[in-house]
Amino acid sequence: MDHRRDQDSGQMRLVAVVIAIAMIGWLGMQWLGSQYGWAAKWAYLIDLAAIGAFVWSLLVTWRIWRRRNA
Structure with a gap:
């Protein structure tokens, strides 16, 4: 259990x-x-890269939240 909590952190x-x-x-x-x-x-490309990073962050956070509530 502690290993998973350390991994989530x-x-x-x-x-x-x-x-x-x-x-x-x-x-x-x-x-x-x-x-x-x-x-x-180039501005659109920069925007797309930032959106990609934010979506990735949201998905990882959601996965951690689901794992903790399971």
Whole structure:
């Protein structure tokens, strides 16, 4: 039981890091894009990457929540 709790804690830390990096990276890339006049297609690509990170984080968090409530 403790092994699973340690594993869940590690996964939640990973989720937190992914969310933080995705948010900081997204903000930074949006700022760079506006400063250098990048095309809109690059902004959409950056948005898609951030959304992918957030969806992954949501799915991992949901899986951990289900496992703890089972």
